[in-house]
Amino acid sequence: MDDDIVALLRERNQKSIELIAERYEKLIRYIAVTILGNSETEVEECINDVYLKIWTHGAEFDWEKASFRTWMKAITRNTALNYLRKICRRREMENVQGMEDTQEEDSLQAEYLDYTANPELGMIRKEEILALEHVLGELKKKERELILRRFYYLQSTRQIAEAMDMSENAVDSKISRLKRKIRKRYEKEVAK
DSSP states (O other): OOHHHHHHHHTTOTHHHHHHHHHHHHHHHHHHHHHHOSOHHHHHHHHHHHHHHHHHHGGGOOTTTOOHHHHHHHHHHHHHHHHHHHHHHHHHHTTOSOGGGTHHHHHHHHHSOOGGGOHHHHHHHHHHHHHHHHHHHTSOHHHHHHHIIIIISOOOHHHHHHHHTOOHHHHHHHHHHHHHHHHHHHHHHHHO
16 A cells, blocks of 8 residues: 555655655654643654654665554654653653653653663563564454553553543453453463
8 A cells, every 4th residue: 555655765755755644644643642642842843753764764664574554653653652751851850840740651661671782681572572462463353452552552541442432441441351361371471
């Protein structure tokens, strides 16, 4: 579907960015807002950075690894998480009051460690990711969507409930049960 965009990116043709904006601006914005909140300045900077990264690395895109849409969503998500980390650091430096607002964001930072410094940790991380992908692949479609919305796109319970036509209590209890199920299955998978 996105062959035209990829071809234009490889030619370094600026029309590729116009096509991406035309097809995917809403999706890019949605991912950025979900992670960064409604801070228009950060969201706009993040979106611009996403376009720059796609432009810069477009020639490296590989159809065998993922679809263009999946690749672009990963770039958007990672860019937004980087902006979230910058926001947290800036808040810490400014000694902003209300630390309870940043506790969830700070815990996110701890989960995204840089494993490139230690190759052994990198290998372990890859094995863990493969095990988790296998476990997630065994879930039903709706269960997988719940998990991805909550832990990949970092959507709130309210956002998930609205998008999936569920009550907030139902979302919370389903995610809680799924976490236990995934943890149990994951531990078996890693132990193999």
